[in-house]
Amino acid sequence: MRVVNMAELAGPDWRFVADEIDRPDIEWRFHCATPNNAIERLIRKPRIARYRAAVAAACDARGADALLSHLPVATAAVAEATGWTGASPRHLAISFNFTSLPTGAKLAFMRRALRRVDRFLVYSRAEQQLYPALFGLDPARFDFLHWPMTVPATSGDAPLAQPYxxxxxxxxxxxxxxxxxxxxxxxxxxxxxxxxxxxxxxxxxxxxxxxxxxxxxxxxxxxxxxxxxxxxxxxxxxxxxxxxxxxxxxxxxxxxxxxxxxxxxxxxxxxxxxxxxxxxxxxxxxxxxxxxxxxxxxxxxxxxxxxxxxxxxxxxxxxxxxxxxxxxx
Known part of the structure; x- marks a missing residue:
């Protein structure tokens, strides 16, 4: 089984849950949108690194069994790219969350691209209701999970001497x-x-x-x-x-x-x-x-x-x- 993982913000060494899933039969392939050259670091809008990673992941997804993507714009980008490359794995969108909802041309693009995604993971039940209506998708494709994390690591002294x-x-x-x-x-x-x-x-x-x-x-x-x-x-x-x-x-x-x-x-x-x-x-x-x-x-x-x-x-x-x-x- 081959699984392709595309991360929007994590670095190239991030393995998501690969080390926690006991499946020796899975071949994991990782792609990230971290800028890796001067042009990608210089030009942030459009975020060239995102679309470079999306195309690379979509190419890698040809013949793959599953595609995992993180954050909504990266998900739409890689979903659109799978249409260009002919890849057709099952696609899970993780951390599908918006600070501000898309409108206009961006919304139209995402509505088209997201039809290729078969499941979405959100971190609130409100989003389970909101996003299907916004993107014209079946609510049954949206799953809810509380935001998962370990106790955050900390270092250093308190920033103030007094309580705050x-x-x-x-x-x-x-x-x-x-x-x-x-x-x-x-x-x-x-x-x-x-x-x-x-x-x-x-x-x-x-x-x-x-x-x-x-x-x-x-x-x-x-x-x-x-x-x-x-x-x-x-x-x-x-x-x-x-x-x-x-x-x-x-x-x-x-x-x-x-x-x-x-x-x-x-x-x-x-x-x-x-x-x-x-x-x-x-x-x-x-x-x-x-x-x-x-x-x-x-x-x-x-x-x-x-x-x-x-x-x-x-x-x-x-x-x-x-x-x-x-x-x-």
Missing amino acids: ICAVGGEARDYATLIAAMRGLPEVPLVIVTRPGVVDAASLPANVHLLHNLPNARFWNVVRHSRLSVVPLRDAETNCGHITLVGSMLLGRAIVATRSSGIADYVADGETARVCDPGDPEALRAAIAEVWNDDGLRGRLAEHGRQFATDVSDSRHMAAYVGRYLAGG
Whole structure:
């Protein structure tokens, strides 16, 4: 059995679940969209490396039994390329998730290309309903799995000497509302970790500290040393924040999050998080203050969240799911 795996963001040494699936009969072939020459590093739009990897994977998929692709645009690219190369393996799209939904010509392209994909893996039940309607696909082709991961590795000292809260990540975040909330909590330090351009550094109050592009272990180290982790999402239908939620829970941090259908499978108000409406600085301020000041509540949220993430987001669930798919399930 030959399985071709195409990764959008992971490096060339990433083997996905190949080492966790006990199938000696599988020949794994790996392709990644990491820029590997000066032109690919220089030209980022269009992302040449993605389409180079997609064509290479589609060529490799001729005669393969299964094609695995990660993230939606890469999935559409390699699915379209299989039409050019004549490859026809079963195709599983993993981490099929959007920060912003496609429109116009991009949507038309994806609707056409995604017809060649037979199964999609999403990380919320809301997406199971949303994407079939958007792309004109059978809902039965969409599977749900909680975001799977191990306890994040961390390294380094705390970024601040005093207790603080954190907010990390850059996809579909509403940092403007969070910063507005923090203006009314001058005694509570906040550390934000995101990519450049997401937060206007010139407008930050004195209690908000901004860090950019930390290595993965230092990124999670900010969470590990925090008193609680805040996940402020853009609106009530945002399908982002899963990695931050699960990673924070596994590190034993209490969560304050804004309500969204996309994270309803992860947060239950008063159980695994304190939840408030999006776009409401006063409500977010009150939720942060409550969890910051109430040691008992903070401890309960942290413990319930850790147990929840340990149970439903075990990284072995992904290997089991892919194993079933490769076995014809």
